[in-house]
Amino acid sequence: MxxxxxxxxxxxxxxxxxxxxxxxxxxxxxxxxxxxxxxxxxxxxxxxxxxxxxxxxxxxxxxxxxxxxxxxxxxxxxxxxxxxxxxxxxxxxxxxxxxxxxxxxxxxxxxxxxxxxxxxxxxxxxxxxxxxxxxxxxxxxxxxxxxxxxxxxxxxxxxxxxxxxxxxxxxxxxxxxxxxxxxxxxxxxxxxxxxxxxxxxxxxxxxxxxxxxxxxxxxxxxxxxxxxxxxxxxxxxxxxxxxxxxxxxxxxxxxxxxxxxxxxxxxxxxxxxxxxxxxxxxxxxxxxxxxxxKPYASMAGTHCTIDCMAALRTLYPGKTRDFSNFESIRIEMSEPAYHHGGWKAVRPLTSTGAQMSNAYVGAVYLVDEEVTPIQFRNDKLDRDEVWRLVDITTCEYNPEYSKSPQDKARTKVTITLKDGSPLSHEKGAPRGVRPPLSNREILEKWRAITKGIIDEERRNRIEQxxxxxxxxxxxxxxxxxxxxxxxxxxx
Missing domain, CATH: 1.10.4100.10 (2-methylcitrate dehydratase PrpD)
Known part of the structure; x- marks a missing residue:
């Protein structure tokens, strides 16, 4: 015994x-x-x-x-x-x-x-x-x-x-x-x-x-x-x-x-x-x-930032593409998100660090309009156009976002233009959380990210x-x- x-x-x-x-x-x-x-x-x-x-x-x-x-x-x-x-x-x-x-x-x-x-x-x-x-x-x-x-x-x-x-x-x-x-x-x-x-x-x-x-x-x-x-x-x-x-x-x-x-x-x-x-x-x-x-290839605490950037790009397509007219970018987040991904990113940065940084991931979305594995290749990590945006970005802890468990993913992004006018968007939770990805969307992700990684016959067999x-x-x-x-x- x-x-x-x-x-x-x-x-x-x-x-x-x-x-x-x-x-x-x-x-x-x-x-x-x-x-x-x-x-x-x-x-x-x-x-x-x-x-x-x-x-x-x-x-x-x-x-x-x-x-x-x-x-x-x-x-x-x-x-x-x-x-x-x-x-x-x-x-x-x-x-x-x-x-x-x-x-x-x-x-x-x-x-x-x-x-x-x-x-x-x-x-x-x-x-x-x-x-x-x-x-x-x-x-x-x-x-x-x-x-x-x-x-x-x-x-x-x-x-x-x-x-x-x-x-x-x-x-x-x-x-x-x-x-x-x-x-x-x-x-x-x-x-x-x-x-x-x-x-x-x-x-x-x-x-x-x-x-x-x-x-x-x-x-x-x-x-x-x-x-x-x-x-x-x-x-x-x-x-x-x-x-x-x-x-x-x-x-x-x-x-x-x-x-x-x-x-x-x-x-x-x-x-x-x-x-x-x-x-x-x-x-x-x-x-x-x-x-x-996850729908994006970055740390979960950056996803609300991506969604805010995407919303701003939809609302202000011209203004958010004219980076020369940006004065500053401000990202407000809850305490856990701030400690996890609100730190100041500096060159040189590894792909791991890049994926964990709200400032870097937000800048990448503005430049590329996507956050996939390609954005974090070694030859992509030192782009001046990305780093110019990172350098004018500040991440801040907003105490209001830590008062309720429902707000722990809440994020607000404000892009201030050189004339002082702000472009702001706030989200309570990112895509994937509210709403969660459906089973169909997970299947689509499986097929998309494994394409070219393994052959189609093997991919289909694993899926089955x-x-x-x-x-x-x-x-x-x-x-x-x-x-x-x-x-x-x-x-």
Whole structure:
């Protein structure tokens, strides 16, 4: 008997309530519209993985990590003709999905769910399938993948809400890298069929590995990998728990050294953390419905700026194209958006920094009238016409936008002309949030961004498998289709 099963849990605590729910959740318990949405979200995540597989930073990471690996592993690397160990596969594939700011995010508790969940789940499925051919060690059907994926989509944001969601970003933590290990551990534990006691161990092991500094958004490339750390660490946690390794008990509610207690330390909120959020409304309120799919290739906090610029271009087409007549550009935003993307961009700037800067992204839209991967190629990052606009742009925190949760995405852009006249537009939420992208729009995005990255036959096959996952008997088919060279979108 595993030691974990001999240790009693607190039946009234949020950690055990969460673990019990994860263990007991059945495919039939999930509403049909949630299952359908999950399939389209998965498709979007795979598209992002293919786009990110051969970016320059991705290739550096892949080369370094593959150098540590044996000649042949058990888990596929997206966009490469190579298999590595499952932990390394989760790390690389998560890095690729987060590689170009095109991936999903949660509206209230920012986490990029696909970059955390898909790499861990697919690596676990492929590894154990190869080892045991889907015997009692693992269930490999599409329904089991959907069940585990939805589980992770529910756990990650709830853990984040226990830390006041977006406020984690304001304090300088990379929010999804903090919430992510819990999501990956819960999802893989569900796929492995672990008991509630073992799930608690997995979460406890995952939480002690959480971390991520938001200063990674400036000069570094490691911002792309931080959700992937969460994916790898959550997978490792579930595998250890499967083997009977004992994790931290009651990890979310403990005062001394507990997950929520430590990551909320000094946040100035009252209460400091909210453990009840971890298990609140499970199976009643589906957090997957609050996962947002991005229409633009930039950090989510820049999207309202893009939409404001687009509206101004429509309202004042002539005036907004005469850059010589611009005196200044002012972008007002909420506290989380300001801390995340309101910093002053200066030359030289990496593609990561460019995608995180409201001033830069807004300038790019004014010049190009689009924000796609092409705008962030290395040869595009030093354009004088863009930087002249960046240099006259100021980003400001508007306290009014932080008073209500409904206003945390609110943004106002004001272009002041040299005669002193202002051109202003304000939006409460960007496209993709209100309204969210429809399933049809997600499918169109999948087809558009993968065009030229993989051949049409392969693209169609992935699309067919994912959108009929409930009929798939072996999800290893997805990993097999994701293996094989792809094109660098920035080449």
């Amino acid at each position: 595993m030691l974990s099963s001999q240790i009693p849990m607190d039946p009234e605590g949020p950690t055990e309530r969460l673990c019990t729910w994860v263990e007991s959740l059945k495919y039939r318990d999930i509403p049909a519209e949630v299952i359908t949405r999950a399939k389209y979200l998965i498709l979007d995540g795979l598209a992002c993985g293919l786009i990110g597989a051969h970016l320059p930073s991705s290739e550096k990471a892949a080369t370094a990590i593959m150098d540590l690996e044996a000649a042949s592993g058990s888990a596929s690397v997206f966009g490469w003709e190579r298999k590595v160990g499952p932990l390394s596969a989760a790390l690389l594939n998560g890095t690729f999905i987060q590689g170009f700011e095109l991936d999903d995010w949660h509206r209230d508790a920012p986490i990029h769910s696909n970059s955390v969940l898909l790499p861990a789940l697919l690596a676990a499925a492929e590894h154990y399938s190869r080892k045991a051919r889907c015997n009692r060690d693992l269930s490999c059907s599409g329904k089991h993948l959907l069940l585990a994926y939805v589980t992770g989509c529910e756990v990650g944001p709830r853990v984040g809400l226990g830390l006041w969601g977006t406020h984690v970003l304001s304090k300088g933590w990379h929010s999804g890298a903090i919430f992510g290990p819990s999501a990956a551990a819960a999802a893989v534990a569900k796929l492995l069929g672990l008991s509630a006691a073992a799930i608690e161990d997995a979460l406890g092991i995952a939480c002690t590995q959480a971390g991520g500094l938001m200063s990674a958004q400036f000069e570094s490339e490691v911002k792309r990998m931080q959700h992937a750390f969460a994916s790898r660490n959550g997978l490792l946690a579930a595998v250890l728990a499967k083997g009977g390794y004992v994790g931290i008990k009651k990890v979310y509610e403990r005062e001394y050294g507990g997950f929520l207690s430590m990551f909320s330390s000094g946040n100035g909120m009252v209460p400091q953390f909210k453990p009840e959020e971890v298990s609140k409304d499970l199976g009643v309120k589906w957090e997957i419905k609050n996962i947002i799919v 498998v994912v959108l009929s996952l409930e009929e798939c008997n072996d999800i290893v088919a997805i990993s097999q289709l994701m293996t094989g060279l792809t094109t660098n979108p920035l080449a």
